[in-house]
Amino acid sequence: MIEFKSVLARYAKVEQREYQKACIKDVVDALNEKSDILISLPTGAGKTMVYSPIVAEAREKKVRTLVLTATKQAQNRVYSEIKKFLSKGDGSLIYGIQEYDCPTLKGKAESWYCSENREECKKAKVACAVIQSEKDYHEKDLIITNFFKFLLASSSGNYGIIVLDDSHSFENSIEQAYQLSVRASEGTYLYDEANVSAGVKKFVGDFLNIFAQVF
Secondary structure, X not given: OOOHHHHHHHHOOOOOOHHHHHHHHHHHHHHHOOOOOOOOOOOOOOHHHHHHHHHHHHHHOOOOEEEEEOOHHHHHHHHHHHHOOXXXXXXXXXXXXXXXXXXXXXXXXXXXXXXXXXXXHHHOOOOOHHHHHHHHHHHOOEEXXXXXXXXXXXXXOOOOEEEEOOHHHHHHHHHHHHHHHHHHHHHHHHHHOOOOOHHHHHHXXXXXXXXXXXX
């Protein structure tokens, strides 16, 4: 149960607007009724400011919450707003693999390398930011990540609240992620096929490595 008075007390930390307070109440009521919610306000009217104190309240009540944005920049912006309302604890910003440094490669992490060596790195207890981010992604109470990470990476999926910061961009991301998954699965199937020649297998393997680095 999310308490409106408690959320409102958090919201009081910023400049208050009556229409935002009304939206917050409607959202809290709908959440407590376990309903889906659409916040529709003009650009610049503060949709993020409406849900941020609610997300902060949910975090501190141990309601596992996932916030999805279109870009890394949006992740950082949204999290900076949510932090204004957190009185204890924090959230976890989870980026794509290529945003982290790899101690083995001595540079940015690469998808193909992580796919091939992740388990060995775990066994060797390598201090890897990618491995830590995956652990956080599955365990933390408040996750802020991007659409593609959510659509293409595995997750426990046990969330009490999921926020889509931009529903229109999410719809586009679903289609793109589906197309990428289909293409990758076709290449993986061909690579694993025992009847193809060594030349074809090498070609497909090289393609999959490039595909992983790009996408």
